[in-house]
Amino acid sequence: MKTITILVPCYNEEAVLKKFYERVQSVISNIKEYNFQYLFVNDGSTDSTLNIMRDLQSADSNVHYIALSRNFGKETALIAGFDHIDSDAVVVMDSDLQHPPEMIPEMISWWQKGYKDICTKRISRDDEPPFKKFASKLYYVILQEMTSFSIQVNVGDFRLLDRQCIEALKLFRESQRYTKGMFSWIGFEKKEIPYQPESRAAGQSKWNYFKLVNLAIEGITSFTILPLRIASLLGCILALTAMLYMLFVIVQTFLYGGDVPGYPSLICTILFIGGVQIFFLGIIGEYLGRIFNESKHRPLYLLKERDGKPVIKQEFH
Ligand code: UDP
Ligand code: MG
Numbered sequence: 001m002k003t004i005t006i007l008v009p010c011y012n013e014e015a016v017l018k019k020f021y022e023r024v025q026s027v028i029s030n031i032k033e034y035n036f037q038y039l040f041v042n043d044g045s046t047d048s049t050l051n052i053m054r055d056l057q058s059a060d061s062n063v064h065y066i067a068l069s070r071n072f073g074k075e076t077a078l079i080a081g082f083d084h085i086d087s088d089a090v091v092v093m094d095s096d097l098q099h100p101p102e103m104i105p106e107m108i109s110w111w112q113k114g115y116k117d118i119c120t121k122r123i124s125r126d127d128e129p130p131f132k133k134f135a136s137k138l139y140y141v142i143l144q145e146m147t148s149f150s151i152q153v154n155v156g157d158f159r160l161l162d163r164q165c166i167e168a169l170k171l172f173r174e175s176q177r178y179t180k181g182m183f184s185w186i187g188f189e190k191k192e193i194p195y196q197p198e199s200r201a202a203g204q205s206k207w208n209y210f211k212l213v214n215l216a217i218e219g220i221t222s223f224t225i226l227p228l229r230i231a232s233l234l235g236c237i238l239a240l241t242a243m244l245y246m247l248f249v250i251v252q253t254f255l256y257g258g259d260v261p262g263y264p265s266l267i268c269t270i271l272f273i274g275g276v277q278i279f280f281l282g283i284i285g286e287y288l289g290r291i292f293n294e295s296k297h298r299p300l301y302l303l304k305e306r307d308g309k310p311v312i313k314q315e316f317h
Contacts, residue, residue: 001034002089003036003089004037004091005087006024006038006039006090006091006093007091007092008020008038009041009043010040010042010053011042011049011074012206013096017053017056020096021063024038027105031105035087037063038062039064039081039085040056041067041077042066042067043071043074044067044072064307065305065307068302070302074206076301077301079177080301082170085166089160089163092161096205097200098197099195100195100198103158108160116190117183118159118161118190119191120155120156120193121154121195140153140154146220148224149185152180155192165186169183175293175296175300176222176293177222178218178219180219181219181222221290227283228283228287231283231284299314
């Protein structure tokens with residue numbers, strides 16, 4: 001019998017974790033063709049989330065958990081989970097019940113048909129402000145234009161992944177992780193099924209605009225160097241134009257004498273070029289920062305506990 005692991009990154013989810021487990025349990029207890037396991041990843045929660053995991057683990061032999069040594073962020077919690085999975089497929093879910101577990105049977109049926117990556121595509125999030133919707137749409141268009149592989153739009157992390165995909169994802173050891181992009185990058189047979197996300201059952205979302213903007217920049221800088229290319233091209237064009245203008249000014253000065261009134265155009269040009277330079281320096285800095293971070297070759301995460309036992313020797317890096 002094949003095994004499917006439900007992988008759940010959790011950060012301060014004491015309010016919902018129990019409820020989550022019960023609701024998923026009620027769905028998977030009706031699926032008899034597969035063995036199910038849970039792998040909870042405690043991402044450095046500061047509340048009693050870890051205690052709840054310990055309780056669940058001692059009560060149900062199919063529940064496993066790993067605890068990271070601090071909060072590493074959801075993306076890192078996910079790779080930590082992938083590293084500790086040896087089942088035939090994984091269903092990645094948020095612990096706040098925004099991902100309806102009732103969709104699991106449908107996902108499995110597509111997996112049986114041979115798809116390797118069954119992802120859920122959000123139909124609409126009514127509780128989202130219009131600006132956020134617009135910004136996210138624009139972002140996807142830009143990201144798609146800039147990258148050479150097809151980016152999945154509005155696809156969340158709620159998905160079923162075949163072992164083949166997990167093994168592929170485990171090869172991505174970069175520390176600044178943009179998992180959404182990685183899912184698209186690896187390829188394999190993908191199936192998108194529509195779903196309506198529910199509102200958070202309890203607790204607080206850990207996202208804010210600042211984090212979203214960071215993630216957006218991460219997405220672009222980790223999958224394309226096109227901004228650098230644009231910077232070089234624009235730099236060339238500006239330099240060429242400036243040179244032509246210089247010639248023009250020299251000739252004009254020789255023919256008609258100095259052109260004293262010209263302050264407005266001068267200051268405009270200086271400010272414009274200065275602004276462009278600083279902007280492109282920023283872009284270069286983004287990539288340089290990435291090189292800096294990756295060149296340290298640090299482990300992606302550290303474990304402090306696994307299934308009730310303290311982790312002394314870190315095995316996965
Ligand atoms: N999460 C995590 N580490 C973090 C932030 C979030 O493991 O640093 C988990 C969180 O517990 C939840 C999932 O990631 O299971 C999604 O988080 P959240 O609901 O805050 O995000 P949203 O649904 O608002 O995008
Ligand atoms: Mg959520």
